[in-house]
Amino acid sequence: MPSWRESSPPMRAEAHFGDRIVRCFAERPRDVNALFAEAVSRNGDGEALVDGAERLAWRELEDIVARAAAGFARRGVGRGDRVALLLGNRREFVIAWLAAARLGAIVVPLSIRAQAPELAYMLAQCEASAIVHEAELADRLPAPSDAPALRTRLAVGECAGSEPFAVLIGADRVDAAVACDEEDTAAILYTSGTTGRPKGAMLTHLGIVHSALHYASTMRLTERDRSIAAVPLSHVTGVIALIATMLRCAGTLILLREFKAVTFMELAARERMTHTVLVPAMVNLCLLAPDFDRFDLSAWRIGGYGGAPMPPATI
Structure with a gap:
């Protein structure tokens, strides 16, 4: 079997982020939306997500994402808005991320272990306009008066003060994804804050796509691969090494809650x-x-x- 260097896709030097020269895959999806669209096109009837008894093919996932994007849009979410995810390893995490991306919004994954003061700081610092959260974590969220930018609250499960996540998914669809620039921010991941306040690390579409391409090509992953997400999806490993990488290879992501x-x-x-x-x-x-x-x-x-x-x- 040839080595990765012998079989890897062609790469070239490009200027990005001003005058920074970086090695890039010569052929690549433009953004997270294109990464998802390619998976649907290549393996539409293949299994995309397994969450307990729930199984979704890539075409089924695309339909739910398109309808969830319409639900976000009805609530005023658009390009550049921050959509926070305070969720465990469940299908709603993947659906909400891809739906927000379809609108050009920026996803902000948050650890379900984060406590109220930390959450209040991060939601205010990134100016999140929407949050999808576990219903049992509602008491950790800041009061509306303390987070005026947080206009939309959606809960997986039932709780006071938030709409059920299911109301996002109506009949309307957003079929055309916003064409994001490669250098646009796609996600903000906060550091643990062990030496001070948590810091938001901005991940671009270019960086996410390239990381996914590296994982898929070096590990020789294909649509036949089946990956279990046992680490938190809210961590960079979950976002990049698992979700984005399975998007790239159009394989199956199997979710483990705990x-x-x-x-x-x-x-x-x-x-x-x-x-x-x-x-x-x-x-x-x-x-x-x-x-x-x-x-x-x-x-x-x-x-x-x-x-x-x-x-x-x-x-």
């Missing part, structure tokens, strides 16, 4: 997982499970990791 070693391995065996990205502690917990040998993980082809060094003994 990581437990046995639950993860049961899901991996049942869904014939071929790829995932974990942290070393997760890998160790799987290896330490007393009944590890009973799980058929033979389909697991690629195991990426990050966040900490992997002990050589584990490898």
Whole structure:
């Protein structure tokens, strides 16, 4: 088999962000919307999302995203607006991100572990105009008087003060995605704030698309690959290494709400997982499970990791 360097797509030097020279894939989708459209075109009837008993093909996902985008648009969300996501690993995270992107809006994933003061700061600092949140986290959100820019609140589940997320998805569709510039900001991810206030890192369409292309090409991922999202989707690993990468290869993203070693391995065996990205502690917990040998993980082809060094003994 040829090495990645021998088989990788052509690259070239380009000027971006002023006079910065960066190596770029010569042929690439223009933005996140184009990345999604290519997946739908290449593998429309293939499985895109698995969330518990819910399964969506790529064409089905596109239809829901188009209708959710219309729902956001009815609530005044447009190009450049910030849409915050305070959600766990559920299909609504993926739907809301792609729907916001279709309008040219900027998604702001937030950790479900963030507490009220931190959330109030981040929502105000990024000037979020909409938020999609877990209903049980509603009490952590700032009062309307403390967040006047936050005009739209949508909850997955029922709670006071927020509309149900389901009301977004009506009959109307947004068929034509906003054509974003490659250097436009697509997402803002906040740092943990361990040495001060959280800082918003701006991820461009160019950066997200290139990262997805690198993952897909170096790992040789195709529409036959099935990846489990066991790390938080709100983390950069979830956004880039899992969601965006599965968009690129038009494979299947399988969502795990909460990581437990046995639950993860049961899901991996049942869904014939071929790829995932974990942290070393997760890998160790799987290896330490007393009944590890009973799980058929033979389909697991690629195991990426990050966040900490992997002990050589584990490898």
